[in-house]
Amino acid sequence: MATAFKIAAKDNVATMLESSRPQEIQLRGEALQEEFLNLIESIELGHKIALQAIAPGEKIIKYGVAIGLASQPIQRGEWVHLHNCQSQLDERSSTLDLHTGLPGDTRYE
Amino acid sequence: MSDVWPGYLRSDGRKGIRNLILVIYTVECAGFVAHQIGAGDDDVHVIGFPGCYDNQYAVRMMLALGKHPNVGAVLSVGLGCEYTQPKRIADVVRESGRPAEWFYIQEHGGTTASIEHGRSLTASLRERLRTQTQIVEMTWSDLIVGAECGGSDGTSGLAGNPVVGAFFDLLVDRGGTAVFEEIVEMIGLKPILKQRAATPEASAALERTYDKAERYCREVRQYSISPGNFAGGLTTIEEKSMGAFAKSGTKPIQGVVQVSEPLSAKGLWLLDSVPDAFFMQFGYTNPNDTEGIMDLIAAGAQIVLFVTGRGSVIGSPISPLVKVTGNARTFARMREDMDFDASRVLTNEVSLKQAAEELAKLITAIAAGMPSKPEALKHREYFLMYKYQDTPSLEAGCHA
Secondary structure, eight states: OOEEEOOSTTOSEEEESSOBOSSEEEEESSSOSOSEEEOSSOBOTTOEEESSOBOTTOEEEETTEEEEEESSOBOTTOEESTTTEEOSSOGGGGGSOTTTOOOSOSOOO | OOOOEEEEEOTTSOEESOOEEEEEESSGGGHHHHHHHHTTOTTEEEEEOOOSSOOHHHHHHHHHHHTOTTEEEEEEEEOSSSSSOHHHHHHHHHHTTOOEEEEEGGGSOSHHHHHHHHHHHHHHHHHHHHHHOEEEEEOGGGOEEEEEEOSOOHHIIIIIHHHHHHHHHHHHHTTOEEEEOOGGGGTTOHHHHHHTBSSHHHHHHHHHHHHHHHHHHHHTTOOSOOHHHHHTTOOOHHHHHHHHHGGGOSSOEEEEEETTOOOOSSEEEEEEOSOOSOSOOOSOSOOOHHHHHHHHHHTTOSEEEEEOSSOOOOOOSSSOEEEEESOHHHHHHTTTTOOEEOGGGTTTSSOHHHHHHHHHHHHHHHHTTOOOHHHHTTOOOOOOOOOOSSOOOTTSSOOO
16 A cells, blocks of 8 residues: 655645555554545655645645645645645746646746 | 763864874865875875865865864875965964974975875874874764755655754754754745744844845745756745755754854754855855765764765765665665665654664764765765855955
8 A cells, every 4th residue: 555654743745655546545654643545646756645625825734834835725635736835935836847847937049 | 872982082172083184285286196195095084175266265164174073183285386375274283283294296396206295294194193192982972963965855854854853852962962054955944943043142143044045045046946856746945945954853953153163062053054145156055965064074073964865975074974865765776875774764664763763873883983884985075165154345355
């Protein structure tokens, strides 16, 4: 069974320890309130999964602190990344390619 | 577990875990000769500064490294026409109670004659160290440990850095000193940094240092995060910052030191390696991992922990580098280079606290003389650069 790691008790996201298709996965860490969770889409190793529904403008919490704000409604079990989580400092990161992280705003001409 | 090991007492009261001869060259032109002088001798390490025009920051760093607790003696080698003065370096090292020698290559003939002269000087320095160094008991309160990360992946913020942070907590509890840097990887964490301050003075220093780093990132138009970080699952600079900051542990931060400044008290410290505002702003935030490691060694760290998820094959002169990885595959694939497998906290095999205790045990063995993996492989990478910190105003010196 694929696993994801939750760091702090307050976190509303966990980090995938393996890539997984949509299925039930197991949570790990020293601050767990629950043990299992359903992925509703495929998520890659190292990426984040929402542990609860998060409304636009709400904080995305990892390490017990806000690492960004939700820019879209997020469901429990959904992938959390550039498309639905916005940095509070770095505007450019939300414009990067969702899968490669590459910028589209640099001109090569 | 033994909490006492033998150390080398220096006249300033600090204790080293190695008793090395450091060859310092004062311009790139003397670099080859300097390395040949040290070649084949495990107790001779080499550092140097490439520029012919001198730089106050680099000179401070060479002096701090020459007086490092792991260094017992210094040989300073110049070509003979550069700005930086090897004699002045040897003088300062001698004032610290260590034997020191110096010479100019141009005054000793060519390559071969200079190497032979240098080797005869290191041989006599070795003899003086052998007969004169005082060996004493050393314990946690005599130890300064630095932490750096590089070649990071998703495991660094989950396992590698948190294990180092848990070890830092333990080190501070045992009366030791811990120092971390990479303030540019703490962008977004200003309130969290300030909450960790031990005193109002420390809080003000952390705020100043943070603001300088953020201004620097804006001026060079760069946060310390790359496409590979995003592809690997990091979504924001704040998230990357928290992963890097995890290596500081949870103890109060006593204050901020600049590069080459000695630590004035025990406990946890932040090292500020960001250049001060100056007309020459280079377009990077952290030039490479080795630069940060050298900054930590210049702060007096006798051992530096290096967290790498993807794997790295660097080492360091003067102070053993100890490599920690949170990635089980990296540990297996690069076993020869990796000192500690922190990935077991991700599988719930060990708790953070247990992993930190294991790391502490490894640190005492290395402090007692066991070579770290990069040390055994004879990795001695170093990097001294032009930088401006605490530098006189532009009006002093050049006029158009």
